[in-house]
């Protein structure tokens with residue numbers, strides 16, 4: 001099962017993601033040939049273009065250049081090994097490995113983030129994944145702000161056969177969160193996933209609404225919400241880093257979900273966001289189907305990027 005997931009994660013990244021084609025393609029063309037100043041520059045360019053950022057690109061290139069300085073016979077293949085090893089070090093604590101805690105009654109996962117990041121889609125996909133794994137999951141439709149939000153999440157819930165608590169447009173989001181927990185306890189659900197309204201990290205009153213959700217669920221369970229995960233659109237590249245920092249400062253995020261890694265040429269930004277916040281990446285979104293939310297695997301990510309034979 002785990003092996004399959006790993007393969008699926010890797011395959012989807014490779015198939016759908018220009019970042020990986022770009023870096024892998026570059027490494028691929030250099031694989032057997034000796035490196036020189038020009039090819040090193042090209043590699044650097046492809047890492048920047050994939051949005052790895054200055055810090056990570058410099059770190060990877062420094063290691064490769066240092067090795068090249070000592071060994072002029074260094075080939076693309078060796079550079080891929082070095083790149084993979086450097087990234088493995090950088091991402092040492094990046095894997096979230098979320099496993100629901102049976103002590104929580106229920107485990108409350110609040111998904112937050114800016115408009116359009118993928119919160120609602122992720123809430124549905126996550127609920128489905130956890131339900132497939134034998135958990136009893138309930139969704140809380142806490143986006144009472146956007147008129148069409150209720151219908152969107154309700155459609156998902158119906159399609160995937162997941163229980164949901166909803167309310168009217170304009171209702172108190174915190175009251176929906178409270179009702180969701182209450183319903184979870186009454187109906188013996190062990191996981192409650194709260195979908196919240198999209199908001200900018202700069203809009204104080206909307207940030208206050210999120211804090212209120214936290215305070216209200218704590219009336220039922222002082223340890224909730226157990227997870228405050230920021231959903232980040234991975235295709236927006238490193239622009240998301242400041243936004244993620246601001247959310248972290250307001251809410252003490254406990255994890256990340258990076259969406260839309262399929263079809264982006266900027267999938268390297270995931271590394272920058274993790275570096276900036278030093279919190280785990282639990283899942284990544286690789287498409288719009290229910291099983292397109294996958295646990296983040298550092299090894300699969302790096303192998304998809306630098307090739308099979310490079311696992312350090």
Ligand SMILES: Nc1nc2c(ncn2[C@@H]2O[C@H](COP(=O)(O)OP(=O)(O)OP(=O)(O)O)[C@@H](O)[C@H]2O)c(=O)[nH]1
Nearest residue numbers: 114115116117118119120121198259260285286287
């Ligand atoms: N390709 C792709 N599309 C995705 C992924 N995740 C979400 N989307 C799409 O992104 C769009 C926005 O997703 P939503 O889930 O509505 O985002 P949201 O954060 O709930 O948006 P607001 O409620 O408006 O703040 C939808 O068209 C989704 O289908 C993903 O991993 N890959």
Ligand SMILES: [Mg+2]
Nearest residue numbers: 119120143149
């Ligand atoms: Mg939404």
